[in-house]
Amino acid sequence: MLKKIVILLFVTCFACFNTVFAAESGGMPQLNPEFWISQIFWLIITFGILFIVLTKVILPKISDNLETRKSQILENIETADKQKEESQKKIDEYEKIILDSKLKAKSYFNEAREKILDDINKKKAALEKDLDEEISEVEKELYDLKNKSGEKINKIAAETSAELIKELIGEEVNSSSIAAIVEDQSKINKERKDV
């Protein structure tokens, strides 16, 4: 395979040279000066016109287009940036508002709670005061009653014992001595109770 390719290349090269040299029997057309001046002349004319038209008319237009596009794109980017900033500002504002309202809500809630608690406490205190007053009144009454009842009992006991003695003996005993005895007895009772 490789041999074949090498041989083929050889043949190709040989043929190539053959053709070239065969054609060159009349000399390379490039080295024939017959039309050199004409070629130079037309080259200068065509290239000159091309150069002048490109320089004066076409290239400024293209560079203008490119410039305007560039500036347009830059402008657009600028406005986009501005709008982005604005939207960011708005977002910040919005978040601030939300935060503020949250704080406000919290404070309102706290206020309300405190008020209610205060109310509750006040009412509770008032109620307790009332209750205490009532309780103390009742206790006082009870105490009074208790004290008075003791005296009354003693009195009644002295009176009844005086009458009983009168009935039994038919003689009047000194009421003060009876009262003293009753008092002593009730005192002893009381001490027993306390113990």
Add this chain to the structure above:
Amino acid sequence: MYQFNVYRIGPEIKLGSVDISFTNASLFMVISSLAILIIFNLGAKKKTLIPDKLQLLSELSYSFVAKMISDTAGSKAKPYFSFIFSLFMFVLFCNMFGMIPYAFTVTSHIIVTFVLAAFIFIGVTIIGFMKHGLGYLKLFVPSGVPMVLLPLIVVIEIISYLSRPISLSVRLFANMMAGHTMMKVFGGFVISLGIVGGWLPLSFSVALTGLEILVAFLQAYVFAILTCIYLNDALNLHH
């Protein structure tokens, strides 16, 4: 080598004693220039923000050449943009029109490329002397070379500078001529080997056509970029 023959089209035109008749070479120069002008004029006409195909083509070519110039010769070469642009487009279109079968390749003639290269060479030399005066001669004296070698180096530099137009013109001319000759040879093979063996050179021919289109672009690009490099030497003395 029939394809490289220049022949008269129409009557013989004489300016004094010189023959400046309109030939097939002139015809293809005119066609190339007109094609460039038409395409770029159409591309530059519309001024839409989002370009259509032709506008995109012209704008891409514009920025391509602009980038090429600014990359190789810097911002000082901006005034020469339009010349390099026309040069690049002219060579490119001449090369590309030469790829059409039966067309004539303008750039396959040494006289055409040599005139272009000589014009560039003379222009660049004038620009160099105008910008730097006699200081432009420093181009031939590279810095950091030992004194012993200096005479030799200067001679070599001068020779290389003077051979610029020749190398520039011969590069383009030889590339175009060799490519077209190769194509012709392989085309001839297809005929001579017939239906049995002709397929291999035919496929070669097809591949070569692609290669030649690449070369046509590449040589135009090389021509333009070498011009830029020479211009760079003249504008910014690096040595």
